[in-house]
Amino acid sequence: MRFVALDKQHGHIEAELTEAFARLLKTSAYTLGTEVEQFEAEFAEYCESAECVGVSSGTSALSLVLRAAGIGPGDEVIVPAHTFIASALGAVHAGATPVLCEVDEATGLIDPEAARAAITPRTAAIVAVHLYGQMCDMDPLTEIAKAHSLFVLEDAAQAHGALYKGRRAGSLGDAAAFSFYPSKNLGALGDGGAVCTADETLAARLRRLRNLGQRVKGEHVELGYNERLDGLQAALLRVKLPHLDAWNEARRVRAERYQELLSDEITLLTERPDGRCVYHLMPARFADRDAVATALRAQGIETGIHYAPAMDAHPALEGIATVTGDIRAARDWAAEELSLPMHPDLTDDEVEFVAEAVIEAVTETASAGGGRC
Numbered sequence: 001m002r003f004v005a006l007d008k009q010h011g012h013i014e015a016e017l018t019e020a021f022a023r024l025l026k027t028s029a030y031t032l033g034t035e036v037e038q039f040e041a042e043f044a045e046y047c048e049s050a051e052c053v054g055v056s057s058g059t060s061a062l063s064l065v066l067r068a069a070g071i072g073p074g075d076e077v078i079v080p081a082h083t084f085i086a087s088a089l090g091a092v093h094a095g096a097t098p099v100l101c102e103v104d105e106a107t108g109l110i111d112p113e114a115a116r117a118a119i120t121p122r123t124a125a126i127v128a129v130h131l132y133g134q135m136c137d138m139d140p141l142t143e144i145a146k147a148h149s150l151f152v153l154e155d156a157a158q159a160h161g162a163l164y165k166g167r168r169a170g171s172l173g174d175a176a177a178f179s180f181y182p183s184k185n186l187g188a189l190g191d192g193g194a195v196c197t198a199d200e201t202l203a204a205r206l207r208r209l210r211n212l213g214q215r216v217k218g219e220h221v222e223l224g225y226n227e228r229l230d231g232l233q234a235a236l237l238r239v240k241l242p243h244l245d246a247w248n249e250a251r252r253v254r255a256e257r258y259q260e261l262l263s264d265e266i267t268l269l270t271e272r273p274d275g276r277c278v279y280h281l282m283p284a285r286f287a288d289r290d291a292v293a294t295a296l297r298a299q300g301i302e303t304g305i306h307y308a309p310a311m312d313a314h315p316a317l318e319g320i321a322t323v324t325g326d327i328r329a330a331r332d333w334a335a336e337e338l339s340l341p342m343h344p345d346l347t348d349d350e351v352e353f354v355a356e357a358v359i360e361a362v363t364e365t366a367s368a369g370g371g372r373c
């Protein structure tokens with residue numbers, strides 16, 4: 001069983017996707033242009049944000065927004081020690097130093113107290129990564145950031161449509177970075193990303209930075225990059241956006257079913273009571289993750305690891321990122337996490353099949369000395 005099934009998702013909307021492609025062939029608005037502008041307006045509205053700036057990927061969204069906010073060499077950016085490497089690359093590419101801090105044991109999300117303890121006179125920003133589709137505890141993070149005049153960047157690459165106290169991902173930080181990598185809750189048919197912000201000045205600078213530093217065509221007022229969102233991807237994203245809430249709800253239904261079938265047997269993600277997780281992934285924890293993955297593979301079930309190693313152990317970040325405090329929970333997540341198949345087209349039979357296989361695998365590995373986390 002496949003981990004994601006984009007062909008199924010696209011099959012439901014094939015005619016609309018084809019129509020969007022045909023429209024692009026007629027208008028030739030391949031880079032920026034009307035489709036990008038319309039998608040930006042629609043996605044900003046969806047995220048309850050004043051501005052949206054389409055860019056070429058989630059990684060470029062993270063680095064451009066930090067640059068646009070004036071964060072760079074000499075600055076420190078606090079990043080959770082358990083996340084995808086791109087959460088830290090934004091700071092690195094902006095010239096700043098990522099400072100890795102502890103996450104919450106139950107959710108894998110940044111621990112606000114660990115973030116507070118990581119603050120130094122050089123700290124300029126906190127990256128709140130809404131991992132697995134669940135939003136960070138934004139109130140304490142915002143309060144800490146306010147007290148120290150820090151920029152709060154939501155890494156919402158996995159959280160399109162997630163809620164925190166009724167508010168949408170992308171509307172709580174100073175800015176939010178989204179990825180439209182194909183398997184994301186809202187995915188393009190290629191790479192894409194966006195920044196949402198309420199700050200018009202920041203958005204204007206982002207629009208210049210993504211487009212070679214141009215204010216208007218031919219007038220290059222600063223050193224920019226070529227990191228634009230393609231018109232074609234914007235047109236396809238416009239087809240998909242109206243379906244996002246239904247797809248997220250379908251993910252939640254499948255997550256609930258996994259919970260019913262598995263929560264007595266294994267450790268699953270703890271949902272925060274004040275949010276609405278959109279289950280980009282379905283993480284589970286196992287003492288012997290590799291043995292469980294092998295047993296599931298033998299039954300034809302694909303799984304994923306999100307993420308290992310803990311961030312400080314990536315060779316690419318050696319000598320660049322620093323660790324602050326004890327990051328035991330981040331290391332535990334890196335050692336034990338295994339993601340089960342999760343997508344809106346997963347059938348009830350498939351969820352049951354996976355759950356049965358997981359229970360069988362856990363029983364086998366426990367009798368071999370593995371055990372529950």
Ligand SMILES: Cc1ncc(COP(=O)(O)O)c(C=O)c1O
Pocket residue numbers: 057058059060083084086087129131155157158178179180181191192193
């Ligand atoms: C948490 C997180 N941040 C950032 C990114 C980077 O996004 P992209 O792959 O579009 O560069 C991703 C996705 O891959 C992600 O999962």
